[in-house]
Amino acid sequence: MTTPSVLALRQVTKSFGPVEVLHGVTLDLRAGEVLALIGENGAGKSTTMKILAGIEAPSGGRILLDGEEVSFGSLHDGEEAGVVMIHQEFNLAEQLTVEQNIFLGRELRKGLLLDKAQMRRLTREYLARIDCQIDPDTLVSKLSNSDKQMVEIAKALSRDARVLIMDEPTAVLTGSETRILFEQVRALKASGTAILFTSHKLGEVAEIADTVTVLRDGTLVHDGPARDITEDQMATAMVGRDVSDLYPDKPAAAPGREVLLRVEGLSVPDRANDISFELHRGEILGIAGLIGSGRTEAMEGLCGLRPATSTRIEIAGTPVSISRPGDALAHGLCYLTEDRKLRGLLLDKGMRENLTLQALHKYGRVLIDFSAEERALDQAIDEFDIRAGARTMRVGNLSGGNQQKLLLAKVMQSEPMILIVDEPTRGIDIGTKQQIYAFLRKLAEDGHGIVVISSEMQEVIGLSDRVMVMRSGRLAKVLTGDQITEDIIVRHAMGVGTGSTERVA
Amino acid sequence: MSVLGPVIALVVLILVGTALNSNFLSAANITNVLARSAFIGIIAVGMTFVITAGGLDLSVGSMAAFIAGLMILVMNAALPVLGVGIPIILLGMVVALVAGIAAGLLNGFLITTLGIEAFIVTLGSMGIYRSLVTWLADGGTLSLDFGLRTFYRPVYFGGIFGVSWPIIVFALTVIVGEVLMSRARFGRHCAAIGSNENVAHYSNVNVNRTRLLTYAMLGMLVGVATIMYVPRLGSASASTGVLWELEAIAAVIIGGTILKGGFGRVWGTVIGVLILSMIDNILNLTDLVSPYLNGAIQGVIIILAVILQREAKAKG
Numbered sequence: 001m002t003t004p005s006v007l008a009l010r011q012v013t014k015s016f017g018p019v020e021v022l023h024g025v026t027l028d029l030r031a032g033e034v035l036a037l038i039g040e041n042g043a044g045k046s047t048t049m050k051i052l053a054g055i056e057a058p059s060g061g062r063i064l065l066d067g068e069e070v071s072f073g074s075l076h077d078g079e080e081a082g083v084v085m086i087h088q089e090f091n092l093a094e095q096l097t098v099e100q101n102i103f104l105g106r107e108l109r110k111g112l113l114l115d116k117a118q119m120r121r122l123t124r125e126y127l128a129r130i131d132c133q134i135d136p137d138t139l140v141s142k143l144s145n146s147d148k149q150m151v152e153i154a155k156a157l158s159r160d161a162r163v164l165i166m167d168e169p170t171a172v173l174t175g176s177e178t179r180i181l182f183e184q185v186r187a188l189k190a191s192g193t194a195i196l197f198t199s200h201k202l203g204e205v206a207e208i209a210d211t212v213t214v215l216r217d218g219t220l221v222h223d224g225p226a227r228d229i230t231e232d233q234m235a236t237a238m239v240g241r242d243v244s245d246l247y248p249d250k251p252a253a254a255p256g257r258e259v260l261l262r263v264e265g266l267s268v269p270d271r272a273n274d275i276s277f278e279l280h281r282g283e284i285l286g287i288a289g290l291i292g293s294g295r296t297e298a299m300e301g302l303c304g305l306r307p308a309t310s311t312r313i314e315i316a317g318t319p320v321s322i323s324r325p326g327d328a329l330a331h332g333l334c335y336l337t338e339d340r341k342l343r344g345l346l347l348d349k350g351m352r353e354n355l356t357l358q359a360l361h362k363y364g365r366v367l368i369d370f371s372a373e374e375r376a377l378d379q380a381i382d383e384f385d386i387r388a389g390a391r392t393m394r395v396g397n398l399s400g401g402n403q404q405k406l407l408l409a410k411v412m413q414s415e416p417m418i419l420i421v422d423e424p425t426r427g428i429d430i431g432t433k434q435q436i437y438a439f440l441r442k443l444a445e446d447g448h449g450i451v452v453i454s455s456e457m458q459e460v461i462g463l464s465d466r467v468m469v470m471r472s473g474r475l476a477k478v479l480t481g482d483q484i485t486e487d488i489i490v491r492h493a494m495g496v497g498t499g500s501t502e503r504v505a
Numbered sequence: 506m507s508v509l510g511p512v513i514a515l516v517v518l519i520l521v522g523t524a525l526n527s528n529f530l531s532a533a534n535i536t537n538v539l540a541r542s543a544f545i546g547i548i549a550v551g552m553t554f555v556i557t558a559g560g561l562d563l564s565v566g567s568m569a570a571f572i573a574g575l576m577i578l579v580m581n582a583a584l585p586v587l588g589v590g591i592p593i594i595l596l597g598m599v600v601a602l603v604a605g606i607a608a609g610l611l612n613g614f615l616i617t618t619l620g621i622e623a624f625i626v627t628l629g630s631m632g633i634y635r636s637l638v639t640w641l642a643d644g645g646t647l648s649l650d651f652g653l654r655t656f657y658r659p660v661y662f663g664g665i666f667g668v669s670w671p672i673i674v675f676a677l678t679v680i681v682g683e684v685l686m687s688r689a690r691f692g693r694h695c696a697a698i699g700s701n702e703n704v705a706h707y708s709n710v711n712v713n714r715t716r717l718l719t720y721a722m723l724g725m726l727v728g729v730a731t732i733m734y735v736p737r738l739g740s741a742s743a744s745t746g747v748l749w750e751l752e753a754i755a756a757v758i759i760g761g762t763i764l765k766g767g768f769g770r771v772w773g774t775v776i777g778v779l780i781l782s783m784i785d786n787i788l789n790l791t792d793l794v795s796p797y798l799n800g801a802i803q804g805v806i807i808i809l810a811v812i813l814q815r816e817a818k819a820k821g
Contacts, residue, residue, distance in 0.1 A: 358708040
């Protein structure tokens with residue numbers, strides 16, 4: 001604590017429009033120290049990192065560089081000051097070589113020509129400093145993920161990084177790749193670089209971090225030496241909010257209800273492995289898990305939207321085979337995508353074309369009955385409370401909440417018996433959320449089976465009768481009743497302390 | 506603006522044409538313009554669907570030349586067996602349609618199933634068909650047997666109620682195309698795919714099959730156009746159908762269909778075809794500007810059309 005900080009935030013706030021997402025965050029990055037920033041999705045980690053790197057400006061508070069207040073006008077200013085951020089999605093030109101990438105945008109020149117010899121010498125030096133054996137002439141597209149990570153780090157070195165910020169550097173790495181990365185992180189640390197990284201893998205945090213900082217809902221809830229906090233305590237610090245009455249009441253458990261959907265041995269190549277579960281009539285089954293745990297891919301595979309295999313799928317007791325989305329719809333199984341803008345709605349088209357696209361056959365075998373479509377739109381606007389300025393408005397100009405309601409109306413056009421909704425309330429306001437929750441519960445009460453995939457822990461807990469937790473493409477645990485707590489879900493999703501789970505439960 | 510633009514341009518052209526030459530609006534001249542528009546027009550209707558679904562086909566001109574050559578070869582070869590008469594004409598028509606559909610399916614298969622860029626696939630097949638017809642004609646011209654040609658001539662030059670066959674076929678193609686595009690599931694699906702392929706896939710639209718159908722349909726229409734074209738000259742050579750693909754694409758874009766896909770209108774394409782052939786006609790009828798500059802004027806119009814389209818989009 002005696003070392004002065006290289007880069008620090010003091011009571012930094014950030015608002016997007018009227019919504020404040022960071023509420024006065026204070027943290028210190030010190031030379032030769034690794035700080036782990038942890039928190040749930042949406043807790044404000046990315047925003048914090050972007051403010052540190054100068055990608056986004058804070059709305060309030062101060063940024064201190066070597067104790068002096070600074071304001072980074074852009075990413076460039078940040079890099080000038082020696083602050084480099086490595087994004088989760090690599091920022092490398094795949095078709096250029098390692099050397100070309102390291103010097104991209106700041107190539108060394110001798111007169112009009114490139115000074116290739118000097119660049120080659122420096123590239124070798126940077127790579128040697130992080131003990132990395134890649135040939136500078138290799139195309140980046142040929143490198144493994146860990147090697148790409150190393151190139152990013154070498155690039156950071158070439159910019160004389162005093163502060164290195166890494167957004168989930170291990171998310172795309174295998175176990176052995178992670179070990180290599182950590183060796184390099186330790187080397188950088190020893191040479192006096194201040195490092196901040198985020199991770200959902202708490203085991204890694206305990207292994208590499210000197211300081212652990214926990215964000216929850218944009219507020220800093222814990223900040224202290226890593227040796228003073230256990231993984232369990234980290235998980236506890238990340239969770240723990242009240243469930244408000246945002247969610248409709250859950251019905252009492254009714255055992256012996258008909259199994260509407262039985263899935264056995266569902267696998268999606270590289271994404272999900274051997275998943276089996278049952279969905280009952282009238283039930284809302286939540287699927288929790290980290291981003292990348294294969295939740296979406298498994299359900300898309302089930303609905304014929306991507307290649308998948310399974311040993312057996314039964315809908316209402318009848319074995320079915322699903323290889324195309326049309327097969328799923330024919331059996332009353334429908335998937336509502338998590339990405340309403342890129343996979344859900346045609347943003348350039350009007351509401352009518354969007355509403356009926358998935359069930360166009362209902363509006364005429366060959367020729368479309370426009371007036372029937374208009375009637376359906378009237379009904380959907382009414383039933384789902386869609387508020388658009390004008391009926392003919394481009395769907396891209398609707399608000400997120402209204403887009404989501406239209407998307408819900410669109411999938412309901414197929415009259416599914418089983419509805420799988422993926423991130424049904426991402427980025428929409430609380431009032432619309434409540435309407436959507438109420439609608440989903442009503443569908444369940446009317447005898448449908450509902451699956452809700454969500455990264456929002458409160459949503460899974462508040463809405464689900466049972467919760468399926470996925471981790472790394474596998475079904476980690478199915479939770480029921482009192483077991484459905486944020487703490488237990490997080491532990492299973494991250495694969496930590498599951499032994500103690502039984503005790504807690 | 507984007508709706509009325511092409512219509513206004515067409516009206517202006519008609520007024521200019523009338524002012525410059527009193528024969529412009531004569532029945533003979535109008536028939537001439539329409540009949541010459543028919544080949545490109547029929548192909549452009551098919552092209553409208555391909556482009557609306559986010560595709561492109563550069564091979565149609567070469568394809569037409571190849572089909573024409575093939576048709577002539579088959580008909581000449583069948584002459585000793587079938588003799589001059591309706592059966593041999595029908596045979597030629599079937600050959601043209603089958604070859605067109607097959608060529609379209611091949612393009613479509615390579616683009617959808619193998620996932621190769623439409624531009625590359627059709628650039629390749631453009632070269633292949635052009636080369637094949639040159640080879641079939643041995644570098645020269647393939648000519649339909651004289652007797653056959655005389656018998657076949659009315660398909661281009663004849664008609665009913667004074668309206669020639671190419672115009673009738675063009676009109677029918679347009680009517681069916683317009684209904685298919687604006688009122689049928691097929692057209693809606695094409696627009697959805699061109700607008701956002703992922704959304705279409707997630708909405709249970711069979712993306713590959715729909716795309717394949719647009720190419721097959723275009724191929725078939727190339728066959729239809731060739732059936733109308735062969736009796737006009739009775740021959741095919743390496744220079745048959747040169748640049749038809751660009752004229753067809755230009756007509757589609759001038760008509761207001763979006764080059765990137767997602768929105769298309771068949772009636773607009775008709776306007777586009779008429780604009781292009783009317784410019785040609787006006788230049789030929791008057792000596793104001795050299796007809797050799799026809800291509801330059803068409804080029805300017807194409808670029809203008811796209812600029813107008815972009816501005817309309819920016820506003821809307």
